[in-house]
Amino acid sequence: MKLCVVGSGYVGLVTAVGFAEMGHTVxxxxRDExxxxxxxxxxxxxxxPGLEELLRRNMEGGRLSFTTDLGAGVSSSLFCxxxxxxxxxxDGSADLGAVLEVAGDIAKxxxxxxxxxxxxxxxxGTSKKVAETIRKVLGQSGKESQTLFDVVSxxxxxxxxxxxxxxxxxxRVVIGVDNPRVGELMKELYAPFTRNGHPVYLMDIPSAELTKYASNAFLATKISFINKMAEICDRTGADIMNVRLGMGSDPRIGMPFLYAGVGYGGSxxxxxxxxxxxxxxxxxxxxGILSEVEAINEEQKRIPGRLVDALFPDREDLRVAIWGGAFKAETDDIREASSLVFLDQMIVRKARIALYDPEAMGNLRARYGDRIRFGKDPYDVLPGADVLCLLTEWRIFRTPDWDRVKALMARPVVIDGRNQYDPRELGTRGIDCYGIGRGRPREAR
Ligand SMILES: NC(=O)c1ccc[n+]([C@@H]2O[C@H](COP(=O)([O-])OP(=O)(O)OC[C@H]3O[C@@H](n4cnc5c(N)ncnc54)[C@H](O)[C@@H]3O)[C@@H](O)[C@H]2O)c1
Known part of the structure; x- marks a missing residue:
């Protein structure tokens, strides 16, 4: 089947590559030249991970091409x-400017x-607006809109x-339609992805639209909930990693997204x-439930900065080493990353900052320039550091050579924003490690 995907960002590009990999022509x-x-x-x-390889393979196979010419894409594709x-x-609402602009351009x-x-x-309600926009443009050019298109969520x-x-x-694949025939065509388009039994849910359009927000808001709620429990842990001596195990093994609750840390970020x-x-x-x-989720998350992002202030109250010329800047591991995306809050706090403090991230340093350099020194590897940011702060759970940071870390740093203090390390074990090595919800001395709360 033939399709075009307008927008070649994180979602559009991976979607385009995915459809091409399944044999469709994409x-x-x-508009970004x-x-x-x-x-x-x-x-x-x-x-x-793996994207560039599949991108090349499908381009070479003639199933995938790219253009800035939306008209060319639309003219050769049944699905847009x-x-x-x-x-x-x-005001917090979703800005639909780009979506409706593209809808209008497709209509032309x-x-x-x-x-x-x-x-x-x-x-x-947005798919309705998309349909209205298309109908309006088609009407202006005297075309009979009723039979020319359908909109799917x-x-x-x-x-x-x-x-x-x-x-x-x-x-799962969620498909919202108001025309059953289109639902069948969408199922056909997705058939190569769902042969292994992954479900396709055909539903009405408003339900499909809301499903996405309900899913993301629920996952964010899970994160803020466990972060609130972590705060209780820090004040009582309970360890959130134990609480998480005990809670998460209940199948009604589940382990995923039950990690306390410096908050969720991303786009x-x-x-x-x-x-x-x-x-x-x-x-x-x-x-109110989601306003609280949001407020908790903002607080979580500020924890490493607050800890640094508590541990080094009057220290000028503080040297801060940071491991990780991406909002999560395996991406270079820094949108709404917790690292941005911490970096801004440290820049206000006039700290000397050195950071290493396997993929996100290009994006961070574009934002912060020479206010940060970027390391060649995790250890390169440590010499002379007063504190090391882990902000992204990249695998490369999981089992460091602690003797080397300790030898390089001026002071062996670690803030573990992703609960990757055992503070007690590091304590036995002479390293002060502060996690999130792993018990914290009063002066560091
Ligand atoms: N990033 C994710 O993890 C993720 C996951 C699920 C859903 N989404 C949703 O998918 C949508 C896209 O997210 P993203 O992260 O891919 O965004 P992105 O910013 O990475 O990509 C958007 C792309 O659209 C292009 N664009 C904007 N206006 C255009 C126009 N008029 N014509 C042609 N191209 C245009 C931009 O140049 C950009 O390349 C958002 O609604 C997002 O909420 C994102």
Missing amino acids: VGVD GKIALLSQGRSPIYE FIAVGTPNAD SIRDYRIIVVKSTVPV NPEFLKEGSALDDVLRPD CFPKDVKALIHTGNTLGVTM
Whole structure:
């Protein structure tokens, strides 16, 4: 089948590669000329494990191409996916500017019947707006809109860091339609992904749209919940890692997303929680539960900075080493990363900062320039450091050579923002380690 995917960012690009890998013919569209030039050479503008290899393979196989010409994409495709960004507007709502602009642009190029698939995360009711926008543009050009298109909601559930795997082997495919025939065509499009029994849920469009927000908001709630429990642990001597095991082994609760730490970040949870609060407010549905989730998360992000202030109250010229800057492991994405809050706090303190991250240093350099020294490897940022702060759970940081760490640092103090280390074990090595919810001396709370 033939499709185009408008927006070649984290979601659009991985979706395009995934469909091509399954044998469909895909045109990736983006208005960013630099991105399209890079992609056209078979190079990925983002880091995702395995992505570049599949990108090249499918381009070489003639199933995948890229263009800035949206009209060309639409003219050769039955399915037109919209996968552009939906950032928060000033009032917290999802800014639908790019989605509706693309809908209008697609409409200008429609000659024959097309299925417009909204893959961007959009508030309930948006697919209707997309249809209205298309109808309006078609009407202006005197075309009979009723038979020329259908709109589908097909939210994306991929996780950055394992995006390709999630797209190729989705837990579930959610498809919102108001035309059963289109539902069958969408099932056919997804058939190669779901042969192993992964479910396809065909439903009405508003339910599909809301499913995405409900999923992200629930996962964010799980994280903020365990973080609140971690605060109780820090005040009582309980260890959140034990509490997590005891809780998470209840199948009704489950272990995933039950990790205390320096909060969630990324391009989705923070913005989707905000947008859902806004949706609730506009409908008169009180969303206090999510406002609290958000407030807890903001507090979590400030914990490492507060700890540094508590441990080194009057220290000038503090030397801070940081491991990890990406919002999570296996990605170069720093959008809403906890590291940004900590870096800003340390810059205000006039600390000397050295940071190592396996993939995100390019993005951090673009944002902070020479206010940060970037290391060649994890140990390169340690010489003379007063404190080491772990902010991203990359595997490379999991089992460091602690003797080497201790020998390089001026003071053996570790803030473990992702609970990767055992503070008691490090204590026996003469290293002070402060986790999140692992028990903390009063002066460091
Ligand atoms: N990143 C994730 O993990 C993730 C997961 C699931 C869903 N989503 C949702 O998917 C959507 C896209 O997210 P993303 O992370 O891929 O965003 P992104 O910012 O990485 O990519 C968006 C792309 O769209 C392009 N674009 C914007 N306006 C355009 C236009 N008018 N014409 C052509 N191209 C245009 C941009 O140049 C950019 O390359 C969002 O709604 C997001 O909430 C993201």
